Amino acid sequence: MLVLQRWQMQKEFKNKFNKWYEDLRDKKLILTNDIDSLASCYVLNRLFGCKVRGFYDFKQLGYTNSFDRKGFIGVDMDAVVKNATVFGNHVTYFKNPDVVSLNKDITRANYTNKFAGSTLITILSLYNIDLSSFTEEQLEVLISVDVAFKQYYFNKDLFKYYYNDILQYPIFTKIVGKHNKQYFYNIIRKYNLHKDINLKNGFLHTEIDLQGLSFLFDIDLTLPKDKFEVTHRFFDEGINLSPGNIKILEKERNRIFSSALIYKNTLKYSAL
Structure with a gap:
């Protein structure tokens, strides 16, 4: 068993986030369509007792009670609509002031400096979760979520900056450094x-x-067994950020629900 010191996310970075995340009691969660979101929802449930009452997969949004849409937190969901409080991990073209994400201040101009990791590890660090009792295999799984290990192999210095300095989980640098990419795949x-x-x-x-x-x-770790009623449907599209397409995006700003820059000049987004 690995023994780790207890750390917490660098305070200077925490200060970039609005403080809504400090107490999520009585809040409801919107789950998205992968293990990063599900595991993050599990952690938030253990910390605050909040439960999944919504689901979003970029093409549809549904709730367990379609008449109750207040007090929701999106988990691993880079929503850019007004007043959306979300945990995310992508670089977005339109900015959400209420996002908790290590990429909150990353833009196209400094895109290569982005955090290419998971919402899960961001949340673990944000809430000062002690990993000292985690086994090596458990840590290997954590760094495999969202293929987070990949950043180490194309930019070790940037990986160390995020995991050693910001998240203050240097054990992940040691874990990934012991193996090749295929091991984690x-x-x-x-x-x-x-x-x-x-x-x-x-x-x-x-x-x-x-x-x-x-x-x-x-x-x-199980899926919610509730029935979800779809209340919104979206079209999911990827576009090149040419000057002409940027003008179109600006005009359609109010219709865009979520977005993520998947490359410096390519945007994937969902819109009504």
Whole structure:
């Protein structure tokens, strides 16, 4: 078992976030379609008791109670609509002042300096979660979520900056440094971490190995069993950020629900 010192996210970085995240009691969560969001929701439930009452997969948004849409927090959801409080991890073209994300201040101009990691590890650090009792395999799974290990192999210095200095979890630098990329891709395949969460006939389904992950971490990691009613449908599109397309985006700003820069000049977004 690895023994870690207890750290917390660098205070100077925490100060960039609005303080809504400090107490989420009585809040409800919007789950998105992957293990990063599901595991993050699990952590937030353990910390504050908040439960998943919404689901968003970039093409549709649904709630367990379609008449109750107040007090929601998006988890691993880079919504850019007004007053959306969300935990995210992507660089966005339009900025949300209420996002908690290490990429909050990253733009196209400094895109290569982005944090290419998970919302899950951001949340663990934000709430000062002690990882000293985690086994090496558990830590390997954590750094495999959202393929976070990849950043180490194309920019070790940037990886160390985020994990050693900002998140203050230097153990991940040591963990990734011991193996090649294929080692972590094998972990992804072992637990099906790359599989989506899907909404079918109102209920959530996935091929992620939740049973295996629950056994590994000694937790009950399961999907909500509630029925979700779809209230909004979106078109999901990717575009090149040419000057002409930027003008179109600016005109359609009020219709855009969420966005993510997947490359410096390519934007993926969902709009009404």
